[in-house]
Amino acid sequence: xxxxxxxxxxxxxxxxxxxxxxxxxxxxxxxxxxxxxxxxxxxxxxxxxxxxxxxxxxxxxxxxxxxxxxxxxxxxxxxxxxxxxxxxxxxxxxxxxxxxxxxxxxxxxxxxxxxxxxxxxxxxxxxxxxxxxxxxxxxxxxxxxxxxxxxxxxxxxxxxxxxxxxxxxxxxxxxxxxxxxxxxxxxxxxxxxxxxxxxxxxxxxxxxxxxxxxxxxxxxxxxxxxxxxxxxxxxxxxxxxxxxxxxxxxxxxxxxxxxxxxxxxxxxxxxxxxxxxxxxxxxxxxxxxxxxxxxxxxxxxxxxxxxxxxxxxxxxxxxxxxxxxxxxxxxxxxxxxxxxxxxxxxxxxxxxxxxxxxxxxxxxxxxxxxxxxxxxxxxxxxxxxxxxxxxxxxxxxxxxxxxxxxxxxxxxxxxxxxxxxxxxxxxxxxxxxxxxxxxxxxxxxxxxxxxxxxxxxxxxxxxxxxxxxxxxxxxxxxxxxxxxxxxxxxxxxxxxxxxxxxxxxxxxxxxxxxxxxxxxxxxxxxxxxxxxxxxxxxxxxxxxxxxxxxxxxxxxxxxxxxxxxxxxxxxxxxxxxxxxxxxxxxxxxxxxxxxxxxxxxxxxxxxxxxxxxxxxxxxxxxxxxxxxxxxxxxxxxxxxxxxxxxxxxxxxxxxxxxxxxxxxxxxxxxxxxxxxxxxxxxxxxxxxxxxxxxxxxxxxxxxxxxxxxxxxxxxxxxxxxxxxxxxxxxxxxxxxxxxxxxxxxxxxxxxxxxxxxxxxxxxxxxxxxxxxxxxxxxxxxxxxxxxxxxxxxxxxxxxxxxxxxxxxxxxxxxxxxxxxxxxxxxxxxxxxxxxxxxxxxxxxxxxxxxxxxxxxxxxxxxxxxxxxxxxxxxxx
Numbered sequence: 001x002x003x004x005x006x007x008x009x010x011x012x013x014x015x016x017x018x019x020x021x022x023x024x025x026x027x028x029x030x031x032x033x034x035x036x037x038x039x040x041x042x043x044x045x046x047x048x049x050x051x052x053x054x055x056x057x058x059x060x061x062x063x064x065x066x067x068x069x070x071x072x073x074x075x076x077x078x079x080x081x082x083x084x085x086x087x088x089x090x091x092x093x094x095x096x097x098x099x100x101x102x103x104x105x106x107x108x109x110x111x112x113x114x115x116x117x118x119x120x121x122x123x124x125x126x127x128x129x130x131x132x133x134x135x136x137x138x139x140x141x142x143x144x145x146x147x148x149x150x151x152x153x154x155x156x157x158x159x160x161x162x163x164x165x166x167x168x169x170x171x172x173x174x175x176x177x178x179x180x181x182x183x184x185x186x187x188x189x190x191x192x193x194x195x196x197x198x199x200x201x202x203x204x205x206x207x208x209x210x211x212x213x214x215x216x217x218x219x220x221x222x223x224x225x226x227x228x229x230x231x232x233x234x235x236x237x238x239x240x241x242x243x244x245x246x247x248x249x250x251x252x253x254x255x256x257x258x259x260x261x262x263x264x265x266x267x268x269x270x271x272x273x274x275x276x277x278x279x280x281x282x283x284x285x286x287x288x289x290x291x292x293x294x295x296x297x298x299x300x301x302x303x304x305x306x307x308x309x310x311x312x313x314x315x316x317x318x319x320x321x322x323x324x325x326x327x328x329x330x331x332x333x334x335x336x337x338x339x340x341x342x343x344x345x346x347x348x349x350x351x352x353x354x355x356x357x358x359x360x361x362x363x364x365x366x367x368x369x370x371x372x373x374x375x376x377x378x379x380x381x382x383x384x385x386x387x388x389x390x391x392x393x394x395x396x397x398x399x400x401x402x403x404x405x406x407x408x409x410x411x412x413x414x415x416x417x418x419x420x421x422x423x424x425x426x427x428x429x430x431x432x433x434x435x436x437x438x439x440x441x442x443x444x445x446x447x448x449x450x451x452x453x454x455x456x457x458x459x460x461x462x463x464x465x466x467x468x469x470x471x472x473x474x475x476x477x478x479x480x481x482x483x484x485x486x487x488x489x490x491x492x493x494x495x496x497x498x499x500x501x502x503x504x505x506x507x508x509x510x511x512x513x514x515x516x517x518x519x520x521x522x523x524x525x526x527x528x529x530x531x532x533x534x535x536x537x538x539x540x541x542x543x544x545x546x547x548x549x550x551x552x553x554x555x556x557x558x559x560x561x562x563x564x565x566x567x568x569x570x571x572x573x574x575x576x577x578x579x580x581x582x583x584x585x586x587x588x589x590x591x592x593x594x595x596x597x598x599x600x601x602x603x604x605x606x607x608x609x610x611x612x613x614x615x616x617x618x619x620x621x622x623x624x625x626x627x628x629x630x631x632x633x634x635x636x637x638x639x640x641x642x643x644x645x646x647x648x649x650x651x652x653x654x655x656x657x658x659x660x661x662x663x664x665x666x667x668x669x670x671x672x673x674x675x676x677x678x679x680x681x682x683x684x685x686x687x688x689x690x691x692x693x694x695x696x697x698x699x700x701x702x703x704x705x706x707x708x709x710x711x712x713x714x715x716x717x718x719x720x721x722x723x724x725x726x727x728x729x730x731x732x733x734x735x736x737x738x739x740x741x742x743x744x745x746x747x748x749x750x751x752x753x754x755x756x757x758x759x760x761x762x763x764x765x766x767x768x769x770x771x772x773x774x775x776x777x778x779x780x781x782x783x784x785x786x787x788x789x790x791x792x793x794x795x796x797x798x799x800x801x802x803x804x805x806x807x808x809x810x811x812x813x814x815x816x817x818x819x820x821x822x823x824x825x826x827x828x829x830x831x832x833x834x835x836x837x838x839x840x841x842x843x844x845x846x847x848x849x850x851x852x853x854x855x856x857x858x859x860x861x862x863x864x865x866x867x868x869x870x871x872x873x874x875x876x
């Protein structure tokens with residue numbers, strides 16, 4: 001075998017003058033140590049050269065390192081390898097290769113690949129592998145092999161096959177089949193459609209239609225049609241499929257979807273989306289038929305159950321006739337051109353297609369029809385038989401009825417008058433609309449949201465201070481806070497542990513504040529994400545520009561950090577209405593909010609900027625920082641502002657649609673209502689009087705109200721003006737009066753709004769819910785931890801039907817939004833109730849019939865009582 005010592009030069013024998021025997025022994029010992037040194041080095045080189053490396057790039061890299069080692073060894077090949085100092089030195093060269101991070105990455109990645117290959121073989125033997133799972137793993141390997149970054153390790157893995165299809169089919173096999181029938185006693189066409197007959201009173205001509213809205217009447221037929229339905233409807237199976245998927249199932253579907261759509265084109269996705277939507281539309285249509293039959297054939301249903309099914313039928317019909325499915329398909333096709341995460345799109349599309357197709361394949365619903373003698377026709381004959389007797393009885397009562405005719409007529413007149421007055425009164429009431437920014441209201445900013453977060457945190461701190469002193473007066477500092485936290489923890493796990501009202505006030509207060517804080521922080525993170533792309537473009541502007549360095553040359557702050565920290569100050573500055581000396585405006589700065597909004601690294605920089613902003617004396621280094629930040633501000637502001645404003649606009653638009661604190665309630669007042677007219681005239685008169693006395697009203701802009709202008713408008717008659725009352729989130733509001741494009745604004749306190757316009761001042765429970773769910777990452781009123789009763793939105797004390805019962809401390813409730821909610825009137829919700837059973841919390845969705853609209857949620861809350869709680873406890 002070749003050796004790195006093959007080129008050692010030959011030397012002439014040396015004739016030793018000393019005793020030969022002694023020298024021979026020394027020479028033999030030295031030769032032995034020489035051979036050992038050579039063997040040690042050769043073994044280490046062979047070990048390195050024999051490393052198992054999978055990636056060709058890593059092999060080339062290893063060979064280059066071996067070549068470098070070979071070149072280094074040529075300089076010592078003639079050395080004395082009986083000298084272990086030389087051997088250790090050469091050995092150190094070989095160990096450097098082994099310690100090389102890229103070599104270590106190559107070896108560990110190869111070991112992982114070998115191990116996963118063994119896992120595949122084991123899975124194949126155990127029947128836990130599949131073509132798509134092996135393809136998915138090999139695809140990971142190929143992606144890694146084609147990646148030229150040698151420092152990146154292979155982290156892929158083989159996932160054993162999960163038989164989702166078997167699980168779903170087994171589950172479907174356990175569903176109870178339905179069997180029901182409906183009788184149709186009316187005349188029908190040859191397709192089985194009921195006929196409606198309408199006779200024109202003028203011409204006497206009768207028209208026949210199958211449209212139930214034609215105004216015609218149904219007629220009893222001599223023969224009755226009986227439709228029997230038996231089996232499992234596809235929609236019921238599909239609903240159960242979605243609820244049964246666990247994490248292993250979802251991961252397998254991700255793998256299968258990637259395999260299924262490998263090399264797929266836009267047309268492939270479009271075709272699958274189209275077939276899936278059409279299948280869902282058909283299933284919903286079949287489901288509506290099943291519900292309709294159920295209403296006809298199940299006499300044991302309660303009125304509430306019937307109402308729920310009728311509501312579900314209405315929702316389903318609205319979907320089928322409103323173009324909902326067509327719009328969904330159009331969105332999916334449009335989304336094809338805007339796909340961001342292709343793997344996620346494949347997964348969602350494939351899963352929807354697969355589950356829908358499987359549900360259709362498994363469903364075994366059948367319908368049969370029978371023609372029977374019509375008992376309704378026989379009944380009709382009986383009716384005619386007794387008609388004569390009825391007419392005779394009617395004649396006998398004629399005189400009695402006539403004697404009451406005048407009384408009945410008078411009663412009808414009074415009833416009609418009362419109904420008319422009621423309808424007119426209701427028509428005069430303002431139609432209240434909720435959501436959106438009020439008149440002259442500025443778009444919200446992240447700075448304002450940050451301030452709101454700070455205020456909420458102040459509320460948390462204040463509650464801890466107030467209740468800490470009340471509940472644990474003998475404790476201080478960390479001990480007191482720990483006791484308060486323990487109180488919250490105990491209440492969360494066992495509501496029965498707290499009977500003291502002061503303690504309950506504290507834990508309920510903290511539950512509400514923590515939920516609000518989590519909701520605000522979640523909204524902040526969501527809105528902040530809009531500026532990521534903009535941030536990248538802004539960062540590119542500063543490429544090549546220096547910031548501020550330490551004396552040793554290392555960077556203190558980059559140019560971008562200086563610019564961003566300086567400009568951020570503007571978001572926390574406001575100009576009040578009242579000016580300073582000489583009428584100059586005084587700029588107020590929320591220093592705390594500004595510093596809190598900065599990351600830890602930039603807080604010292606922010607302190608320097610605040611110090612400069614207050615006009616305090618600066619050190620030389622601080623002056624250098626300020627001068628550089630001002631230079632950068634002048635240089636980049638025109639370009640950066642345009643980009644930043646784009647990001648801020650997106651953030652503000654997002655916050656305006658979701659931030660509860662900026663939502664406004666609107667109501668256009670009807671001046672035909674005498675009460676509203678008189679109140680509005682009084683309000684305007686008082687505002688004019690205040691303006692004349694003080695020279696201004698407390699409005700946002702000085703020009704929002706002018707007494708002279710308002711007086712001229714009032715002379716024309718208030719009924720000729722358009723008047724809108726607006727209510728803000730905090731209960732205050734304003735009256736906005738419009739006249740030919742111009743407007744006047746009168747500010748209202750919360751008490752004034754409630755007194756003058758109580759319908760507008762009403763708090764809407766669902767308005768808060770809507771915007772809380774929109775701003776929550778989990779689309780729930782429980783922003784802290786969805787599906788966790790600890791920080792649920794409401795407790796039993798908030799429910800009128802439970803407030804005085806023993807269930808009050810044991811109940812929590814959350815409202816959860818449908819994934820498709822977008823803040824429109826089409827938004828739907830579900831109510832989740834948690835009940836403590838003495839050892840743990842049970843939870844259930846109260847509207848199991850499906851999502852409901854805002855009014856439906858309020859109906860559910862109004863119907864909650866002890867029976868509801870018992871029902872949740874009894875559910876498995």
